[in-house]
Amino acid sequence: MNETYDEEGTYNKFEEAYQIIGKKWVCLIIHYLLNEPKRFSEINSLIPSLSKRVLTERMKELEDCGIILRSVITNRPVRSEYSLTRKGHNLGIALQKVESWAEKWL
Template structure:
């Protein structure tokens, strides 16, 4: 039964990071919080509609935090939660592998 729980958790993680653009969005946020337009510039092939959808999904999963800054002009920044940062660290291992083998 314990192996099934672990398997389900791993499968859940792959369902999140397996969606197109998720890993690149997390990568974009690893260094510092970014505004929507900055993420879109970082990944130019990603449409604004798809970025909006992915950001909502990441927020619902507790990976990304959306912060509205009420200064003038009002702006929204996105940052990784602790959970998201830990995922980003795990994905850096994949990036290292990709640089070596792809």
């Protein structure tokens, strides 16, 4: 991520957070991973208007940010499963406040 600075030259972490969660589909992906790990195909079926290409991009970005963890399950058939890291789980809890706001006001 590109670092941004406020007027005093201090790194602005809020800007970085908004850059992460402001990307389309990120909040929904985190929402669906909040309760339990999911396979790629499960996430894709929960968000049908999200293309596989964009889902792949978002999952990689979230993994690079340390928000999700990709685990390979070696049982037959081999598959990948995605879960939230502690950092991602805390973000999910914060996003639940936005969901509550949306329920009340939108």
